[in-house]
Amino acid sequence: MIEVAREEDVWTVTLNRPDKANALTEEMLRDLTRVMREAQQARAVILTGAGKVFSAGADLEAARAGLATSSTWEELSAAVASLPGLTVTALNGTLAGGAMGMALACDMRIAVPSARFFYPVMKLGFLPQPSDPPRMAALIGPARTKLILMGGQKIDAENALRFGLIDRIVPAEQLLAEAQELVADTRAAEPDFARQIKDMCHSPLSLAPPAGHF
Numbered sequence: 001m002i003e004v005a006r007e008e009d010v011w012t013v014t015l016n017r018p019d020k021a022n023a024l025t026e027e028m029l030r031d032l033t034r035v036m037r038e039a040q041q042a043r044a045v046i047l048t049g050a051g052k053v054f055s056a057g058a059d060l061e062a063a064r065a066g067l068a069t070s071s072t073w074e075e076l077s078a079a080v081a082s083l084p085g086l087t088v089t090a091l092n093g094t095l096a097g098g099a100m101g102m103a104l105a106c107d108m109r110i111a112v113p114s115a116r117f118f119y120p121v122m123k124l125g126f127l128p129q130p131s132d133p134p135r136m137a138a139l140i141g142p143a144r145t146k147l148i149l150m151g152g153q154k155i156d157a158e159n160a161l162r163f164g165l166i167d168r169i170v171p172a173e174q175l176l177a178e179a180q181e182l183v184a185d186t187r188a189a190e191p192d193f194a195r196q197i198k199d200m201c202h203s204p205l206s207l208a209p210p211a212g213h214f
């Protein structure tokens with residue numbers, strides 16, 4: 001249910017359970033985590049889904065059996081966030097629930113016009129995974145994060161773009177080509193150089209004057 005296509009140094013990882021809206025099972029989460037850990041040598045990773053929905057989040061039966069509170073979600077997000085190459089989520093449709101974490105951990109998110117975004121864990125009696133609220137707040141601010149997590153709002157693609165939750169809206173037939181174009185420069189660059197630039201983008205800005213200056 002997790003497919004990996006390796007084209008030179010770009011890995012395209014596809015959630016392939018379209019008959020169940022790509023709802024994630026424990027096995028799928030473990031497989032995704034393993035793939036992301038193996039992708040440390042990839043220059044870029046593109047994460048997408050099969051069918052019309054990126055992911056409905058946790059499989060409901062598995063969630064009730066304990067998946068909703070599994071530490072594997074955090075392990076997956078951490079594995080994605082630690083990748084040294086450029087990471088892009090190509091959202092072929094709606095993104096919901098715990099599946100939000102791996103998308104938030106990516107460097108960029110692009111989506112088809114029909115995509116919707118919601119995270120109804122509070123209504124279901126669960127907490128979001130620990131890293132998801134701060135990552136979301138870093139992108140869209142605390143108030144809009146509460147709008148989604150506490151207000152239970154479904155956000156359409158236009159508002160997701162306006163908020164900063166996604167970076168671009170792309171026609172469905174162009175989605176993967178757009179993702180490939182976004183990673184092209186990183187793919188062509190020296191890996192260490194690209195890795196250092198990524199690290200710089202995540203470093204806090206220091207406003208202290210250089211040594212010897214006042």
